[in-house]
Amino acid sequence: MEIIIQATPEAAADVAARIVARQLREKPACVLGLATGITPLLLYQKLIALHLDWSGVTTFNLDEYIGLPRGHPQSYHTFMWENLFKHVNIVAENVHIPDGNAQNIPESCATYEARIHSAGGIDLQVLGIGTDGHIGFNEPTSSLASRTRIKTLTPRTRQDNARYFGSEEDVPHHVVTMGIGTIMEAKQNLLLATGQHKAHAIAEAVEGPVTSMNPASILQLHPRVKVTLDEAAASGLQRAEYYRWVYDHKPDWQAL
Numbered sequence: 001m002e003i004i005i006q007a008t009p010e011a012a013a014d015v016a017a018r019i020v021a022r023q024l025r026e027k028p029a030c031v032l033g034l035a036t037g038i039t040p041l042l043l044y045q046k047l048i049a050l051h052l053d054w055s056g057v058t059t060f061n062l063d064e065y066i067g068l069p070r071g072h073p074q075s076y077h078t079f080m081w082e083n084l085f086k087h088v089n090i091v092a093e094n095v096h097i098p099d100g101n102a103q104n105i106p107e108s109c110a111t112y113e114a115r116i117h118s119a120g121g122i123d124l125q126v127l128g129i130g131t132d133g134h135i136g137f138n139e140p141t142s143s144l145a146s147r148t149r150i151k152t153l154t155p156r157t158r159q160d161n162a163r164y165f166g167s168e169e170d171v172p173h174h175v176v177t178m179g180i181g182t183i184m185e186a187k188q189n190l191l192l193a194t195g196q197h198k199a200h201a202i203a204e205a206v207e208g209p210v211t212s213m214n215p216a217s218i219l220q221l222h223p224r225v226k227v228t229l230d231e232a233a234a235s236g237l238q239r240a241e242y243y244r245w246v247y248d249h250k251p252d253w254q255a256l
C-alpha cells in the first residue's frame with residue numbers, strides 16, 4: 001500500500017485526481033470503478049475541471065440502494081449523473097451502475113459481474129471507506145471473497161447516511177454492492193478518505209490485521225493500492241512519518 005498524506009481534503013483530492021487523470025491519459029479506453037459519497041465529490045469536481053477526454057471510458061459504480069427510484073435525489077444513479085457524468089463527454093451506454101430496481105436482483109448482479117469481465121476488468125477502482133471500514137457497501141463480516149450481491153446496511157451506516165436523506169428512517173436497509181472479491185480484481189485501487197471520523201477505520205485498514213471486521217483491510221493483500229488521506233484521516237496511523245518520508249523522497253522513476 002502506498003499511503004499519501006496531504007495537509008487538507010483539497011490536496012488529498014488533488015493527488016487522487018492526478019492518479020485518475022493519468023489513467024485516462026495513458027489508456028483512453030480504460031475501465032474505471034467509481035464510488036459515491038461526500039468524499040469523492042471533490043475528486044469529481046477536480047476531474048471535471050481538468051477537461052479530460054471521457055469518450056472512450058467505461059465505468060462501473062460500486063453500489064446502489066435497493067428500491068429507490070433511479071431519479072430519486074439520493075439514488076447513486078442521480079449522484080453520478082449530477083456530480084460527474086453530465087459534466088464530461090462520457091457515452092451514456094458506457095456507464096454502469098448496479099440496478100436497485102431489477103425484477104431479479106441476483107440475476108442482475110451476475111450480469112453486472114459478467115459486464116465487468118467482458119469490458120476487460122477494472123483498470124482503476126476509486127474507493128471511499130465507511131466509518132466501520134466498509135468498502136462499497138461491504139459491511140463488517142462480509143465475505144472477503146464476495147461478488148456483487150444484496151447486502152443489508154448496518155445501523156451505523158444508516159446513521160452515517162441519514163445526513164443525505166434528512167432522517168435515518170428514510171435510508172434504505174438494502175443495497176446492491178460489488179463484492180470484496182470483485183474489488184480485489186481491479187488492477188489498481190485508489191482509496192480516498194478525509195476527516196477525523198475516518199481515522200479509526202483507516203488505522204485499522206492500513207495497520208491492523210486483515211479481517212472481515214474491517215473490510216478495507218483486505219486491500220493489504222492487493223498488489224497495487226494507493227491510499228490518499230488528509231491529516232485528519234491519517235491521524236490514527238502509527239507510521240505516518242514513514243509514509244510522509246516515502247512520498248516526499250520518491251525517486252523520479254517511481255512517480256505517481
Ligand code: PGA
Pocket residue numbers: 036037038039040127128129130131134135136
Ligand atoms: P462518505 O462515504 O464519503 O460519504 O463518507 C464513504 C463510504 O461510505 O464509502
